[in-house]
Amino acid sequence: MAELSNVTYLLRKGASDSTFSKLVDITSYPDLGGTPETIDITTLSDRKLRNMNGLQSGDALEFGALYTLDDFKKLETIMQADKAITSNSDLATYRVVFKDDSGTGGIWEWQGKLSVFANGAEPNARRDMTLTISDEGEQEIHFVDPT
Numbered sequence: 001m002a003e004l005s006n007v008t009y010l011l012r013k014g015a016s017d018s019t020f021s022k023l024v025d026i027t028s029y030p031d032l033g034g035t036p037e038t039i040d041i042t043t044l045s046d047r048k049l050r051n052m053n054g055l056q057s058g059d060a061l062e063f064g065a066l067y068t069l070d071d072f073k074k075l076e077t078i079m080q081a082d083k084a085i086t087s088n089s090d091l092a093t094y095r096v097v098f099k100d101d102s103g104t105g106g107i108w109e110w111q112g113k114l115s116v117f118a119n120g121a122e123p124n125a126r127r128d129m130t131l132t133i134s135d136e137g138e139q140e141i142h143f144v145d146p147t
Helices: 069-083
Strands: 008-013 021-025 038-040 051-053 061-066 092-100 103-112 114-118 128-133 142-144
Touching: 021 061, 021 069, 069 114, 069 128
Parallel strands: none
Antiparallel strands: 008 021, 008 092, 038 051, 061 128, 092 103, 103 142, 114 128
16 A cells, blocks of 8 residues: 655754754655766777766755744754854754654655745745755765664
């Protein structure tokens, strides 16, 4: 049976923290992972095409969440602190967690810096915000077995 993506949230553990703290429930999330790019390494003396796997794109990951003033203030404080980080050892670790009927349906983890902004909206529409978390540091995005 397919799982619904309606119970998904974002966690953060600062470099000096010992445990993860829940940041916010999320309403949308990007692809988590991807296929590495292929690099052409063919030379003029090769008789056939040669390729090797390159690196997976390290783009920022963009998440949607419902806007509340308290959540926005909490995230903006983190964003301001993250701007001052200059060393990979000071990067926070982020997790996106999927819940299912049996408990945890999956965890993806990576290191990066957070930014947040309030999205535009029409009158009487839902207010949303976007969280962007870079994928940088020594710990690239990876699956963590919840069992």
